[in-house]
Amino acid sequence: MTTASGWSALLWGSNGLRSAALAGGVALHAINVYLVTTILPSVVKDIGGLDYYAWNTTLFVVASIIGSVLSAKCLSALGPRLAYSLAGLVFALGCAVCSSAPDMAVLVLGRTIQGLGGGLLFALPYSMIRLVFDEGLWPRAMALISGMWGAATLIGPAVGGVFAQYDAWRAAFWALIPVTLMFMLLAWAMLPGKSVEAPPRLILPWLQLVLLTGVVLAIALGSITPSPLYNALGLMSGLVLLYAVYRVEGSDRHRMLPKHSLTPGSALLPIYLSMSLMVIGMTSEVFVPYFLQVLHLQTPLVAGYIAALMAAGWTLGALYSSGLAPASANRAIRCGPLFVVSGLALAAVCVPLSGSSLLSLTGVCLAMMGVGTGIGLAWPHLLTRVLANVPDSEKDIAGASITTVQLIATAIGAALAGMIANMAGLTTPGGVTGAASAAAWLFGLYAVLSALLFVTVQQVIAHSAKR
Incomplete structure (x- = not known):
């Protein structure tokens, strides 16, 4: 007898269309x-703005955090159909702004909307x-x-x-725009107009969000020029605002x-620190396609896939x-941590090498896979320990904190x-020399x-032994 919780129940008929809308x-x-x-390397070649290269990821992720936090309030106020349509419209608007950007400032604006x-x-x-689904279908x-994240590393x-x-x-x-509109139409046809539940009263941590946005912007603004003074001011401002977040959160x-x-002494603190250090290490992949095209003379297609090896390693390690x-x-x-630190150290040696030798490219690929695999090995067990170290009354906020910490660290x-x-020369002197110096640093x-991970994960394990 076929149960209602199988894959066929999720992927066929009206449930299949709902699944396509949500997964899409x-x-x-x-x-x-x-x-x-x-x-991005092709964008910079066309419209300039290499000194704002990382802003495309930084502001995109900050805006994603705000969107994620607002999602529950949006759903309760508008219902599934309108909430999903609004999300699609905002995303499509961001795509339109990016596609018509005459310079990097407009592109970054579009990325923020995206x-x-x-x-x-x-x-x-x-x-x-x-x-929209019966409870038996929720896990699948x-x-x-x-x-979908695994599929995205290929597509x-x-x-x-x-x-x-x-x-x-x-x-x-x-x-991306017509594809977005297609999923919006599918969602409009298949999702309910209003939730049958009474909208919950949701109070958002606005002050922390504003301060965290300030942290990221302070560091980003300090990075615009290679001046050590501006870099130090940006970093110090970010640390002060991060301390303010700590005080407010407490x-x-x-x-x-x-x-x-x-x-200090909390079981969760070393877990969150370990998660953050791993994710911060992985953000080095932002520059990998640029380094591979400038230093290793790779095509955008090959460079993109090599950069995605970190995500692939994470998936394989987690599985x-x-x-x-x-x-x-x-x-x-x-x-x-052994995989993460070794991978980053290998990247520091292999990525700055110029030329397209098979040996250096193999080293880069192993480095990317190593970092991702290290994160994947530890990640599932760090997440379970977040949930295991809180009372039942805090399970919901603990579950939501996993995504929050990951996005903030990114x-x-x-x-x-x-x-x-x-600061290491990406824009001045720039070119091959600047890219090699930037990659090494x-x-x-x-x-x-x-390397701080060796300390934080030991604390995670020590706290687990006490339970």
Whole structure:
């Protein structure tokens, strides 16, 4: 007898169309991430703005955080159909602005709008699952939506690489618009107009969001010039604002994280620090397509796929690690930093090499895979320990904090990567010399920073032993 919780129940008939609408929104957001990473070197070649290179990721992610946080309020106020349509319209507007950008400032504006819409498209489906599917289908629906990121690592670089090969990066953004409209029409036809539940009263941690945005912008503004004074001012301003976030989070009842998460001695603090350090290390991939095209003379398509090896390594590492017995979890957590630090150190040696030798390219590929695999090995067990170290009353905020910490670390990491690269000569002297210097400093400093993981994961394991 066929149960109602199988894949066929999720993927056929009206449920299949609902699944396509929800998974399609996440796929659009994810494909866009890898597509833009692949085409950015071509964009810079056309309209300039190399000193704002990292801003395309930084502001996109900041806007995605805001969109993700707003998604629950948007869903409760508008209902699934209108909320999804609004998300699609904002995303499509961002694509239109990007495709017609005459300079980098307008492109960054478009990326910010894209990020807001993308954050909504990314977060809304997870909230809608319980509204449009029977409870027995929830786990498979979650797996389907999460799997879109794996598909995006294959599709995004391919689409972006093809457009970049023909110097048609604007067409890459235009191509996303009709696809977005198609999913909006599908969602309009298949999703309910209003939630049957009474809208909950949602109070958002606005002060923390404003301060965190300030942290990222301070670091990003400090990275515009290679001047050590401006770099130091930007970094110090960011640290001051980050301390303000710490103070507000500890005293405000509208929190982003579970209670006492940031208190010294808390079991959650080393977990969040480990997650953040891993994600910050991974943000070095923002510059990988540029380095590969300038230093290793690779095509946009090949460069995009090599950069995506980090994400592929994360997926493979997580698939292997998630099947380990609980007794082996500590070993996986310990191995994670070893892979991450070794991968970044190898990248610091191989990426700055110029020329297209097979040996150096093999080293780059191994480095990218190593970083991603290390994160994937530890990540599932870090996430489960977030949930295991909070009372039942805090489970919801703990679950939401996982995405929040990941996105915030991505934004800060991208801004910091931009500062290091610009300070190391990416724009002055620029060219092959500047790119080689920027690559060596970026991956080298991130390897040193990631070495702190050996301390934080040991604290994670020590806290687990006390439970």
